Amino acid sequence: MITGKSILLVVTGGIAAYKSLELIRRLKERDVSVRAILTKSGSEFVTPLSVSALTGEKTFVDLFSLTDETEIGHIQLSRQSDLVVVVPASADFMAKMAQGRADDLASTVLLATDKDTLIAPAMNVRMWEHPATQANLETLVRRGVKVIGPGEGAMACGEFGPGRMSEPAEILSAIEDYFSTPDEKPLAGVKTLVTAGPTHEALDPVRYIANHSSGKQGYAIAKAMQQLGADVTLVSGPTKLSPPQGVNFISITSAEEMLAACQNAMPSDIAICAAAVADWRVAEPSKQKIKKKNNTEAPTLSFIQNPDILATLSQSGPNRPGLVIGFAAETEHVTENAVSKRERKGCDWILANDVSPATGTFGGDENTLFLIDKNGVNPWHKMTKDAAAKKLSKRIADHLTLNA
Known part of the structure; x- marks a missing residue:
């Protein structure tokens, strides 16, 4: 059950960023608390106002906002959730995560968090298949980052292949899976x-x-x-x-x-x-x-x-x-x-x-x-x-x- 859980959603740049709004809506329908961080490039595709309207919370953007640092701080923000979800995870942001960079609020929070992270990659097929991206993916998986997708399909750029972000329903299922892993095995041996x-x-x-x-x-x-x-x-x-x-x-x-x-x-x-x-x-x-x-x-x-x-x-x-x-x-x-x-x-x-x-x-x-x-x-x-x-x-x- 995900009811009552708290999700920190990180929205990075990419045309698939609009799907994050649908994911927020689905999470809120299940009484999940959602706070969101919008990167600078992410705000080119969705606005802080649209994100806040769905989460019912302030959308965090600036690492150096004195008000935010006074009221919550990036360290607290990184730890006041049950799971961090990056939707979409762009090639650039995956590289930041793999390198441990902390040059904006989103990357700093991920470096400081003690919670698990789930990412939904989304990018052009050539970018996804590039050895650098695949090496970054291997690094993140080795560190315990959970990955959903990407799928295969037509892209906004007109190309076709792997790199299309998983649909909100699929990401929601992955989140449900994370919180639903049973401690008991009632079907053991069946x-x-x-x-x-x-x-x-x-x-x-x-x-x-x-x-x-x-x-x-x-x-x-x-x-x-x-x-x-x-x-x-x-x-x-x-x-x-x-x-x-x-x-x-x-x-x-x-x-x-x-x-x-x-x-x-x-x-x-x-x-x-x-x-x-x-x-x-x-x-x-x-x-x-x-x-x-x-x-x-x-x-x-x-x-x-x-x-x-x-x-x-x-x-x-x-x-x-x-x-x-x-x-x-x-x-x-x-x-x-x-x-x-x-x-x-x-x-x-x-x-x-x-x-x-x-x-x-x-x-x-x-x-x-x-x-x-x-x-x-x-x-x-x-x-x-x-x-x-x-x-x-x-x-x-x-x-x-x-x-x-």
């Missing part, structure tokens, strides 16, 4: 299988059938379960995500490969099927690239049904997990379709969500779920996928405790 991501079903050596699943929800679940002590095996289709630390990661491509990996992971105490598995595949994929004929004739493809992984794992037998949880990604009649799916598949719980394009669920960082079990439908409010993963993991832990 063997857990999690599936995630899409599957790719080959048409020929260069084409395949797939879907828009990013794998974010499944990866978040694997991480949350591992944090509660579970022994996690994550079976994932192709994604751009890095596997969570501490899990047994198995990379697959097709639905048949995913089923084989899941069966090899049995027996397990819990199975959580969050993957978006393709329902169909081509009966006989071409061994060569399918070529156009006369530019008019479309190829005729014969499809067969893929194995039903959730239904297979839900079948009664000696290897059936004690708790099997599925996902139902729907575009209409969300809860009705999910209730029917739970009955057909034979699983214990279903988590239903609306993946219509307008929701932004596929590839996004937030989810609105409905947990469906034998007792009915339990709606969850919209939250980050990391928060949803933690909520699910806690519910699993409570369920196992009640049924021990």
Whole structure:
């Protein structure tokens, strides 16, 4: 829980600085106290007034403000928070941190703080990939600085690649992770299988059938379960995500490969099927690239049904997990379709969500779920996928405790 926590936010220069305002808003919604330091270059993109309007606090800018030094001082400012967050962290500011420079208020506070620091880098792809920046990053990580992102995408400069700052929802999840690391491990020793991501079903050596699943929800679940002590095996289709630390990661491509990996992971105490598995595949994929004929004739493809992984794992037998949880990604009649799916598949719980394009669920960082079990439908409010993963993991832990 981050309610009641205190964050010192450092906003440095860069076009991504405007996203710091959204982060402040999200933190304040959760009753987090936020104080902010705005660097000189940061104030070229957002104003002290806009930051103060959202934090409800004075925004600190000048290292040599006598009033600020009298009332609080940079030493006190550096230590009156639970976590220091730098959003965005520019290449220049990362260099200052790595070198231990203290030539403005923000760098002085970071040098004087006794609290942990989380940074969200943001810069041009060439600047991010430069050996100097990577060396500075290695230095900061070695010193214990926590890093979120950067992601890959289109940039304001027109280039594309790594260096795009993580979205406010992702940074918020990282902050929640920092304060939510459990001291106890209620799922210690619980063997857990999690599936995630899409599957790719080959048409020929260069084409395949797939879907828009990013794998974010499944990866978040694997991480949350591992944090509660579970022994996690994550079976994932192709994604751009890095596997969570501490899990047994198995990379697959097709639905048949995913089923084989899941069966090899049995027996397990819990199975959580969050993957978006393709329902169909081509009966006989071409061994060569399918070529156009006369530019008019479309190829005729014969499809067969893929194995039903959730239904297979839900079948009664000696290897059936004690708790099997599925996902139902729907575009209409969300809860009705999910209730029917739970009955057909034979699983214990279903988590239903609306993946219509307008929701932004596929590839996004937030989810609105409905947990469906034998007792009915339990709606969850919209939250980050990391928060949803933690909520699910806690519910699993409570369920196992009640049924021990």
